[in-house]
Amino acid sequence: MLDEVYATLHADSRRLAMMGARAIIDVVITRTVGDQGSFSKGLDELKNKDLISKRDRDIIEAAVNAGSAAMHRGHQPTADDVNVVIDIVERMVHAEILEAKAKELAATTPP
Numbered sequence: 737m738l739d740e741v742y743a744t745l746h747a748d749s750r751r752l753a754m755m756g757a758r759a760i761i762d763v764v765i766t767r768t769v770g771d772q773g774s775f776s777k778g779l780d781e782l783k784n785k786d787l788i789s790k791r792d793r794d795i796i797e798a799a800v801n802a803g804s805a806a807m808h809r810g811h812q813p814t815a816d817d818v819n820v821v822i823d824i825v826e827r828m829v830h831a832e833i834l835e836a837k838a839k840e841l842a843a844t845t846p847p
Contacts, residue, residue, distance in 0.1 A: 738825070745818065754802055754811075754813055757824075
């Protein structure tokens, strides 16, 4: 999905990129804590399980809101807005990958 979002960026389809970024956030939340029924509840559950901080929650929520504005209110984000949202999404995905890699590392590191 991230590759498709990058493709929309290369085509300067900023609204589609924002919608795709929002969808990726939804996938990460659902994969991590299950479908909570809304972004807000999903972010709360991530925070309640200490998977993200209050600061992270606010950062991710800003990206979700920007994607929602593009999707539901016809908002045309600036290139800078899109870049910020993509940075937020990449950070979420990177954290997920690092968690798995850290578990592998811990399992193969001698005590």
